[in-house]
Amino acid sequence: EDQVTQSPEALRLQEGESSSLNCSYTVSGLRGLFWYRQDPGKGPEFLFTLYSAGEEKEKERLKATLTKKESFLHITAPKPEDSATYLCAVTHSGYALNFGKGTSLLVTP
Amino acid sequence: SAVISQKPSRDICQRGTSLTIQCQVDSQVTMMFWYRQQPGQSLTLIATANQGSEATYESGFVIDKFPISRPNLTFSTLTVSNMSPEDSSIYLCSVVGQTYGYTFGSGTRLTVV
Numbered sequence: 001e002d003q004v005t006q007s008p009e010a011l012r013l014q015e016g017e018s019s020s021l022n023c024s025y026t027v028s029g030l031r032g033l034f035w036y037r038q039d040p041g042k043g044p045e046f047l048f049t050l051y052s053a054g055e056e057k058e059k060e061r062l063k064a065t066l067t068k069k070e071s072f073l074h075i076t077a078p079k080p081e082d083s084a085t086y087l088c089a090v091t092h093s094g095y096a097l098n099f100g101k102g103t104s105l106l107v108t109p
Numbered sequence: 110s111a112v113i114s115q116k117p118s119r120d121i122c123q124r125g126t127s128l129t130i131q132c133q134v135d136s137q138v139t140m141m142f143w144y145r146q147q148p149g150q151s152l153t154l155i156a157t158a159n160q161g162s163e164a165t166y167e168s169g170f171v172i173d174k175f176p177i178s179r180p181n182l183t184f185s186t187l188t189v190s191n192m193s194p195e196d197s198s199i200y201l202c203s204v205v206g207q208t209y210g211y212t213f214g215s216g217t218r219l220t221v222v
Binding site: 034036041042043044045046049087089095096097098099100101102 | 110113115140142150151152153154157167201203205210211212213214215216218
């Protein structure tokens with residue numbers, strides 16, 4: 001059975017203070033690891049998909065990396081508008097996603 | 110990516126009643142899913158909505174409680190039946206297309222009183 005564990009549960013950063021969020025996973029035959037951003041009262045917004053160990057993707061202040069056991073979402077010089085819950089999900093079947101509980105990020109001015 | 114319209118966006122319902130949630134996509138999609146997000150929790154897959162046939166339910170979810178329809182490649186409904194306060198959650202529609210990844214609707218926030 002797929003397992004996805006995200007840490008920390010909550011993170012508070014000062015504006016400009018870089019950090020990383022962790023997503024460790026156990027899945028038989030990874031077909032994809034996904035990162036989403038979720039704002040209060042909204043559905044998850046797609047950020048990245050990673051498929052194989054060593055892969056990296058970037059978007060503005062965010063960079064996602066993948067190893068055989070975990071993924072990191074690096075946030076460089078965050079701004080208050082980066083405050084949200086970040087969700088990690090995996091799929092082994094190629095269709096349904098199995099989500100972690102998320103990391104709630106708060107960036108203060 | 111696809112544009113998903115999910116209705117209603119929120120509702121407050123009496124226990125024992127049923128609510129039907131609609132998910133309309135602006136293009137034909139390969140797969141459609143329904144998820145539940147309970148307060149403070151992450152997303153849990155309820156079922157895969159299959160076009161023209163019965164939905165495929167995950168462990169812990171049954172058709173009598175969560176009947177799903179998918180009459181075509183762009184539309185699906187989820188009904189939450191005989192509701193109790195434990196059904197208070199956000200319900201989300203998700204789709205996958207041939208040219209884009211998993212996209213989510215904005216969700217339906219359901220409160221059962």
